[in-house]
Amino acid sequence: MDHELSVSPGTSRLSIDQHAGPSEAADDDRLLDIDGLCKTLGRNMVLNGVSMTVRAGEVHALMGGNGAGKSTLIKCLSGYWRADAGTILVDGSPLEPAAKKIAFVQQDLGLIADLNVVENTCLGRGFETGRLGRIRWRREADRVHELLADLGHPDIDPLAMASTLDPVERTVVAIARATQSLREGVRLLVLDEPTAALPVDEAQRLFETILRLRASGVGMLYVSHHIGQVLDLADRISVLRDGELVETAPASSMTDSHLITTMLGREVESLQREASSEVSTSPTVLELDLVCGPRVNDITFDVRAGEIVGLAGLQGAGCTEVAELIFGAAALRSGTIAFRGEAVRFSHPADAVAAGIALVTEDRHGDGSFLDLTVGENIVAADLRRFARFRALSARRERAEVAGLIDRFGISPAQGNRRFGTLSGGNQQKAIMAKWMRLQPHLLICDQPDVGVDIGAKQAIYATIRELAEGGSAVLVISNQFDDLAELCDRVVVLRDGRVAAVLAGTELTEHEISKASVSRRSLAVEAAP
Numbered sequence: 336m337d338h339e340l341s342v343s344p345g346t347s348r349l350s351i352d353q354h355a356g357p358s359e360a361a362d363d364d365r366l367l368d369i370d371g372l373c374k375t376l377g378r379n380m381v382l383n384g385v386s387m388t389v390r391a392g393e394v395h396a397l398m399g400g401n402g403a404g405k406s407t408l409i410k411c412l413s414g415y416w417r418a419d420a421g422t423i424l425v426d427g428s429p430l431e432p433a434a435k436k437i438a439f440v441q442q443d444l445g446l447i448a449d450l451n452v453v454e455n456t457c458l459g460r461g462f463e464t465g466r467l468g469r470i471r472w473r474r475e476a477d478r479v480h481e482l483l484a485d486l487g488h489p490d491i492d493p494l495a496m497a498s499t500l501d502p503v504e505r506t507v508v509a510i511a512r513a514t515q516s517l518r519e520g521v522r523l524l525v526l527d528e529p530t531a532a533l534p535v536d537e538a539q540r541l542f543e544t545i546l547r548l549r550a551s552g553v554g555m556l557y558v559s560h561h562i563g564q565v566l567d568l569a570d571r572i573s574v575l576r577d578g579e580l581v582e583t584a585p586a587s588s589m590t591d592s593h594l595i596t597t598m599l600g601r602e603v604e605s606l607q608r609e610a611s612s613e614v615s616t617s618p619t620v621l622e623l624d625l626v627c628g629p630r631v632n633d634i635t636f637d638v639r640a641g642e643i644v645g646l647a648g649l650q651g652a653g654c655t656e657v658a659e660l661i662f663g664a665a666a667l668r669s670g671t672i673a674f675r676g677e678a679v680r681f682s683h684p685a686d687a688v689a690a691g692i693a694l695v696t697e698d699r700h701g702d703g704s705f706l707d708l709t710v711g712e713n714i715v716a717a718d719l720r721r722f723a724r725f726r727a728l729s730a731r732r733e734r735a736e737v738a739g740l741i742d743r744f745g746i747s748p749a750q751g752n753r754r755f756g757t758l759s760g761g762n763q764q765k766a767i768m769a770k771w772m773r774l775q776p777h778l779l780i781c782d783q784p785d786v787g788v789d790i791g792a793k794q795a796i797y798a799t800i801r802e803l804a805e806g807g808s809a810v811l812v813i814s815n816q817f818d819d820l821a822e823l824c825d826r827v828v829v830l831r832d833g834r835v836a837a838v839l840a841g842t843e844l845t846e847h848e849i850s851k852a853s854v855s856r857r858s859l860a861v862e863a864a865p
Contacts, residue, residue, distance in 0.1 A: 383579045695764075708754070721736075
């Protein structure tokens with residue numbers, strides 16, 4: 336099968352030329368056959384009679400809003416949960432004896448922070464041993480290095496601890512762990528939000544791998560909220576809504592608007608923010624002057640009250656590092672950070688919070704929440720003082736405030752005592768936004784606020800950001816979704832190789848200009864070469 340894949344400089348959409356589509360595969364070549372699947376959790380019917388297939392040599396996308404049932408279906412496939420009714424056949428055999436015929440890349444990646452890359456990759460597979468039972472570490476490291484190189488990342492150290500990897504590297508390791516089983520005869524791959532933490536250039540490498548696997552006859556169940564990427568990459572799309580399958584159709588027959596409406600059962604409004612003429616004269620809340628720190632140098636820009644400023648760049652450009660410097664999570668080497676007119680150098684994030692700065696972190700599980708605590712405990716975690724009375728906390732006042740915030744932010748299920756880790760990704764993110772919004776910060780920093788959330792949840796999160804800005808707060812948004820930044824922000828600061836490459840506003844503020852400014856001069860020269 337011949338195919339070509341490219342990402343044009345001014346867009347996050349793929350351009351895929353498929354000369355022979357896998358949708359032409361024989362209908363009886365089914366690697367996965369789900370029939371009438373039902374699952375109830377508590378009082379909620381989360382899957383209701385779902386039936387679908389995945390064929391050999393097919394990318395079959397599974398889409399739906401947060402809470403639609405996608406994660407539940409995948410957990411049933413993995414054996415984590417047993418379905419209440421229905422059947423699952425893998426390559427013609429019942430699921431339980433065929434469980435090892437499926438490879439998974441889970442949304443949370445499933446890496447253990449205290450193990451290195453080799454150890455994480457060998458989980459479930461086991462290690463190669465010598466005659467005396469000793470693990471052949473060098474051979475395993477070479478094998479893992481080869482897997483990583485095949486994914487375009489030969490620079491990842493197989494002996495590095497998982498805790499030291501950035502989000503892109505963690506995603507690559509999880510994919511390498513899954514694809515190694517494809518060398519051992521597995522033909523079905525389940526990818527749950529594999530590009531959630533990946534910028535466009537890194538996602539392109541993954542798509543090239545997916546196309547190679549598809550051409551070799553591997554079938555893939557692909558879960559993603561990136562509608563444009565799914566429409567370009569998938570052969571067929573199945574849509575879940577409220578636990579029911581509402582449509583399965585060829586991707587070529589669908590449009591963005593139709594897919595969004597099918598997923599949510601309603602149309603959504605544009606994310607476009609109207610520019611305010613008053614922002615340019617409002618007080619400066621945050622000002623960075625020649626700031627240097629880990630991976631960044633001479634960073635200079637400001638954010639005014641009521642303004643939404645985007646911070647954009649490719650992986651490794653330094654955007655997250657800038658947020659950490661502002662928030663006191665990284666050491667400032669030189670330069671000046673001024674907050675509300677005074678030079679500051681926070682030694683700890685708690686000092687930044689006390690001053691009126693909030694940070695929605697890129698890693699909501701590792702840094703932004705407590706998965707084993709309740710939704711309510713997570714929402715109030717940043718400040719318990721308002722519930723204190725005579726050195727005791729008022730549980731009644733806490734429950735009342737949590738209930739109000741759950742209702743305001745549309746968190747579902749609307750249960751403050753529910754364990755945070757059981758919420759869908761979009762509802763987790765809305766709860767984290769509620770945690771910081773209740774503090775009414777002078778400056779809100781959002782690092783990848785829409786990672787792993789559907790279009791409806793993203794709209795709600797961006798509406799919250801706009802609401803905060805309209806109330807006079809300054810907002811700094813970091814995102815690798817350049818089209819969203821162009822719609823949401825008043826200005827966008829583009830970083831490249833740890834330095835400011837451009838500041839875009841007005842008619843220059845477009846997805847194309849952000850993309851062009853984020854690409855290194857060396858890369859541009861390579862693209863321009865004949």
